[in-house]
Amino acid sequence: MVKVAVIGCGYWGPNLIRNFNELDNAEVAMISDLRPERLRTMSGKYPKMQVTVDHNEVLNNPDIDAVALATPVETHYPLASTAIKNGKSVFIEKPLTASVNEAEELIELAERHNQKLMVGHTFVYTGAVRKIKEFIDNRELGNINYFDSVRVNLGLFRPTVNVLWDLAPHDISIMDYLLGSEPEFVSAVGACHSGTGIENIAYITIHYPGNLLAHIHVNWLAPVKLRKVLISGTKKMIVYDDTEPDEKVKVYDKGIMINDDEDKMYSQMVEYRIGDMYAPKLDTSEALRTECGHFVDCIINDKKPITDGEAGLRVVKILQAAQLSMENNNERVDIRCIRKSPATLSSEKMSKSSTSSTSMAAV
Ligand SMILES: NC(=O)c1ccc[n+]([C@@H]2O[C@H](COP(=O)([O-])OP(=O)(O)OC[C@H]3O[C@@H](n4cnc5c(N)ncnc54)[C@H](O)[C@@H]3O)[C@@H](O)[C@H]2O)c1
Structure with a gap:
C-alpha cells in the first residue's frame, strides 16, 4: 500500500x-x-x-x-x-x-x-482525449493543420492567478499530448474587466513548425459554458465537445482538395470533400x-x-511565454528564449501581477 x-x-x-x-x-x-x-x-x-x-x-x-x-x-x-x-x-x-x-x-x-x-x-486521462490521440497517431487525420480550443463560462474569479494560468493549462496540456511536438512562438492578449488587474479573458496563439497553428480562448466572463476543441487535418477533422453528455468526439470526413490544373479558374481550384461523420465509442472511466x-x-x-515533470514543464513554458506576450502588447515570444533567458524575469513579473505573495519561507 x-x-x-x-x-x-x-x-x-x-x-x-x-x-x-x-x-x-x-x-x-x-x-x-x-x-x-x-x-x-x-x-x-x-x-x-x-x-x-x-x-x-x-x-x-x-x-x-x-x-x-x-x-x-x-x-x-x-x-x-x-x-x-x-x-x-x-x-x-x-x-x-x-x-x-x-x-x-x-x-x-x-x-x-x-x-x-x-x-x-x-484531461490527458479522459477517454475522449485518448481516443483523439489514437486517431492522430494512426494518421487518420493526416497532417494536422490547426488546433483550436475554447474554454469559457461564468467562472470563479481566482484571487491569485489570472485566467491564463487557471484555465489554459487544460487546453495546453491536451494540445501538448495530442500534437507531441514543441511550438516555436507564442503570442497572447488578455484583459481584466473586474478592476482587480487580474485578466479574466485571454486569447493565446501558438505557432508550431510546419504551418501548424494553435489558438486557445479562455474566459471567466461568458454567459454560457463552452468546452470545444476543433482539430483539422489534411484527411479528416475532429470536434471534441466536452459539454456533450454522449458523443463528445465527432470525426468528420470533410476537407478540401486542391486542383492544380492550370486551366481551371481559381474558384474551381479548391474542391470540397464532404463525407460521413461518426462518433466513436469512448472509455467513460x-x-x-x-x-x-x-x-x-x-x-x-x-x-x-x-x-511527468517534462510534460508539466512544456505547459509552464507556454504559459510563461503567453504571460510575457500579454504584458508586452501581444509581442511574439520565442519559446527557446523562455528556456535560455533569465526566466525569473517574467516569472517574477507574473508573481507580482498575477499570483499572491504568500510567504512559503516556513516550508
Ligand atoms: N485538474 C483539474 O481539473 C483541476 C480543477 C481545479 C483546480 N485544479 C488545481 O488544483 C489546485 C487547487 O485549486 P482549488 O480550486 O482546489 O483551489 P482552492 O483555493 O479551492 O483550494 C486550495 C486549498 O489549499 C489550501 N492551502 C493553501 N496553502 C496551503 C498550505 N501551505 N498547506 C495546506 N493547505 C494549503 C487552502 O487553504 C485551500 O483550501 C490548483 O493548482 C488548481 O489549478 C485542478
Missing part, C-alpha cells in the same frame, strides 16, 4: 482524496489544509485520516510515501521541493509550477532523489481515477508517468 497525503482540501483536493483512497493499492493517511473548517468537513467523511493545518507535519512524516498537492500554484514549488528532498514522490495539480525555473528545478530534484514527479493534466491510479502504479512499478 502506498501511503498518500493530500495537501489542500479546497475545491479540487477532495476529489484527489476520494480517488486515491478508493484505489486498492493506496490509502490516504494524512490530509492538510490551512483552514480548520475544511479539515473538519473532511474528517466527517474520512474519520480515520490524520489531519493537520501544518503542512510540515506531512512533509516530515517518514510514513508518508507520496504527497499530492491541490494548493494554489505559488505554493507548488516550495511544498514539492521539500517533499522530494524528504524522500517522497509528488503529484502536483496543474499547472506544475509558477515558472519555468521552478519546473526545471523540480525535475532535477526528483531525478536526483529518485522520486516520481507527476503533474495533474487530468473517471479520468481522475485513472490519473491517480497511474501515479501509484508508477511508484510501485518504477514507471515514468505519462504526464
Whole structure:
C-alpha cells in the first residue's frame, strides 16, 4: 500500500482524496489544509485520516510515501521541493509550477532523489482525449493543420492567478499530448474587466513548425459554458465537445482538395470533400481515477508517468511565454528564449501581477 497525503482540501483536493483512497493499492493517511473548517468537513467523511493545518507535519512524516498537492500554484514549488528532498514522490495539480525555473528545478530534484514527479493534466486521462490521440497517431487525420480550443463560462474569479494560468493549462496540456511536438512562438492578449488587474479573458496563439497553428480562448466572463476543441487535418477533422453528455468526439470526413490544373479558374481550384461523420465509442472511466491510479502504479512499478515533470514543464513554458506576450502588447515570444533567458524575469513579473505573495519561507 502506498501511503498518500493530500495537501489542500479546497475545491479540487477532495476529489484527489476520494480517488486515491478508493484505489486498492493506496490509502490516504494524512490530509492538510490551512483552514480548520475544511479539515473538519473532511474528517466527517474520512474519520480515520490524520489531519493537520501544518503542512510540515506531512512533509516530515517518514510514513508518508507520496504527497499530492491541490494548493494554489505559488505554493507548488516550495511544498514539492521539500517533499522530494524528504524522500517522497509528488503529484502536483496543474499547472506544475509558477515558472519555468521552478519546473526545471523540480525535475532535477526528483531525478536526483529518485522520486516520481507527476503533474495533474487530468484531461490527458479522459477517454475522449485518448481516443483523439489514437486517431492522430494512426494518421487518420493526416497532417494536422490547426488546433483550436475554447474554454469559457461564468467562472470563479481566482484571487491569485489570472485566467491564463487557471484555465489554459487544460487546453495546453491536451494540445501538448495530442500534437507531441514543441511550438516555436507564442503570442497572447488578455484583459481584466473586474478592476482587480487580474485578466479574466485571454486569447493565446501558438505557432508550431510546419504551418501548424494553435489558438486557445479562455474566459471567466461568458454567459454560457463552452468546452470545444476543433482539430483539422489534411484527411479528416475532429470536434471534441466536452459539454456533450454522449458523443463528445465527432470525426468528420470533410476537407478540401486542391486542383492544380492550370486551366481551371481559381474558384474551381479548391474542391470540397464532404463525407460521413461518426462518433466513436469512448472509455467513460473517471479520468481522475485513472490519473491517480497511474501515479501509484508508477511508484510501485518504477514507471515514468505519462504526464511527468517534462510534460508539466512544456505547459509552464507556454504559459510563461503567453504571460510575457500579454504584458508586452501581444509581442511574439520565442519559446527557446523562455528556456535560455533569465526566466525569473517574467516569472517574477507574473508573481507580482498575477499570483499572491504568500510567504512559503516556513516550508
Ligand atoms: N485538474 C483539474 O481539473 C483541476 C480543477 C481545479 C483546480 N485544479 C488545481 O488544483 C489546485 C487547487 O485549486 P482549488 O480550486 O482546489 O483551489 P482552492 O483555493 O479551492 O483550494 C486550495 C486549498 O489549499 C489550501 N492551502 C493553501 N496553502 C496551503 C498550505 N501551505 N498547506 C495546506 N493547505 C494549503 C487552502 O487553504 C485551500 O483550501 C490548483 O493548482 C488548481 O489549478 C485542478
